[in-house]
Amino acid sequence: MIKKVISASRRTDLVAFFPEWLAGVIRAEKAEVLGPSGRVQVVDLRPESVHTFVLWSKNFGPLSADASGLLRALRRYGQLFFHLTITGLGGTPVEREVPEPQAVLRQLESLIEIAGRPDRISLRFDPVIYWKEEGAVKTNLGFFEKLAERAAGLGIQNIRTSFAQWYGKSRRRAEKLGFPYLDPTTQDKQRDALYLAGVARSYGLNLYACSQDFVADVPGIRPSACIDGRLLQETHPEGAPVSVRKDRTQRRECRCTESVDIGSYTQTCRHSCVYCYANPRT
DSSP states (O other), X not given: OOBEEEEEOSSSOHHHHOHHHHHHHHHHTEEEEEOTTSOEEEEEXXXXXXXXXXXXXXXXXXXXXXXXXXXXXXXXXXXXXXXXXXXXXXXXXXXXXXXXXXXXXXXXXXXXXXXXXXXXXXXXXXXXXEEEETTEXXXXXXXXXXXXXXXXXXXXXXXXXXXXXXXXXXXHHHHHHTOOEEOOOHHHXXXXXXXXXXXXXXXXXXXXXXXXXXXXXSTTEEEOOSSOHHHHXXXXXXXXXXXXXXXXXXXXXXXXXXXXXXXXXXXXXXXXXXXXXXXXXX
């Protein structure tokens, strides 16, 4: 039997806000998950059934601090893989409840220690965002070089990015908050993606576009499989096989391979990101 990849989670930040729940389902070796369709799925979390536990967060502080015994619980698995999102906007009106960038960057050394090797960590400069302030166009693009320099210094090679997609819910939230977002043309975004590619190349990093083929078309950027069965097999301590089939539950432009997500949109993320498409309460 091929073991499965567990994702925790694309739908909410379980590590930052629900470490007790996450540690509890791991100890129970199963999770009852309310999916987007409204159906409850029981997910087997026995270590012998799990190839890799993939964790996504904007704040891995609770994990490093072993909040609710989460770190001890996760150590039962053969491989942990981390996606750390850092846009440079933490603590600003764009991401009000996200820790400030330097605090998040300081988490990287302990995260590498937990992962066991830096290629089990991917940084997410996601999303790139634009807005108007005092008549001038503002963006977080300028933070990318700081992130790239820190990543290269620690041996982390992979960064993923995308440009903010202003869905109806996101637009309504921004308008309610009086946030003057901008959505540049595809050509402008590709121009800025070329800049990101140049910075990544100068630091010897791999840059991937998450579910945006118009970005992946830019020289120096490749389409992302954020959950990549081939990579997870390579980095696994025993080289254990895992599915490399496309995850058909994801968007058309997503290259991720199969996984089972154990988060729920009912577990409300409290980062308060203006651009968020997932939060059901705002």
